[in-house]
Amino acid sequence: MTASKSDPDRALFADELRAMRKHRGWTRDELGARINFSGSTIGNIESGLRAPTRDQALLLDEAFETPGTFQRLEGRLRGVPFSSGFRPFHPFEADARTLRTFEHTIVPGLFQTRDYARVMMEGYPDTTELEVRDRVEGRMARQAILTREDPPPPPRVWAVLDQQVLFRDIGGPAVMFAQMEHLAELARRPRINIQVIPADRPHPGLLGAFVLAEMSEPPAILYLENALDGQTVEDPGVADAMSLMFDALRMEALTGSASLNLIEEAAQRWKEQTLP
Structure with missing residues (x-):
């Protein structure tokens, strides 16, 4: 499946360009x-594997003598600052009653600080400063579901993290200290449960991160992380299998209080590295 099939805005640009x-x-x-x-x-671009840039859209308008056409289509892509693989999942995340997320390498997007997110976005190849800014703002906007007051109430979030998430240096000690402090603050909230799997425990989650969004009615919707673009899966059988996987990972994790202690210890270690 090409990226365009799961991203209507990118598909529209691709179809118009091809025609x-x-x-x-x-x-x-x-x-x-x-x-x-x-x-x-x-x-x-025509197959949807690559999103067009603003400069490419301008040049295409000049080549086809279509003032503004491709620029407007590219603007729609920038208006939704998520990857094509994540876009179908975003509305499910926003409306979910429960989110179950597992990460083995980095802090989950919903838990990231602005500085941590910026460093992550800057690491993607061929990304402009404007794209980094838009993607960071999009990630920060997603986090509003954790504190919303209007119905529905904030989702219950169950997060399992490999301990390596606390050790991986993203942006340096100051960024990591602030991120660990924020992670600890989130772990103290009543609707958020964060558990950590010790780094010396092998487990099947090392093969990839994922998120399960459970709605008011089944089935759950699954988002699978991968190195290219991620994938939204609306298959009840796959969702059930990953729900069992999540339960198995929780069995390997420490309790919430013990996990919070690890997070606070990690914050202290990163803080000590910021001292002159």
């Missing part, structure tokens, strides 16, 4: 030469 190019009788290489990009780049 315009074929109408002109240009090959991908010929169009690429007109805007100073490779034919493979054009192919990736």
Whole structure:
């Protein structure tokens, strides 16, 4: 499945580009030469594997003599600052009664501080400063569900983290200290439970992170992390299997209070590294 099939805005851009190019009788290489990009780049945009940049949209409007058309379509993509794999999951996350999340490498997005999130976004290749800003703002906006007051109430969040999440240096000691302090504050909230699996315990969760969004009615919706783009899965059988996986991971984790102690200890260690 291409990315465009799960991202209607990217699919619209891809379809329009393909139709315009074929109408002109240009090959991908010929169009690429007109805007100073490779034919493979054009192919990736047309297949939905790659989102167009603002500059590419401007150049396409110039090449096709369509003032503003591709720029408006690209603007719609920037208006929703999430990956194409996560976009279908976002409304389910926003409406979920319960979220069950597992992370083995980094702090979950809903728990990240602004500085931590910014460092993460800056690590993606070919990402502009504007894209980093938009994605960080999008991540911060998602976190509003944790403190919302209007019905429905905030979701109950069950999070299991591998202890390596507390050790991995993202942005340096100051950023990590603030992140651990924030994680500890979240763990003290009544509707959020955070448990940590000790680093010396092997477990199947090391193969990948995931989130389960449980709605008012079954089935749960699953989001699977991967190195490319992530994947939203609406398959009851797969959701049930991952729910069992989550329960198994919780069995390997420390209790909530013991996990909070580990988080606070990690915060103290990062704090000590910030001292002159």
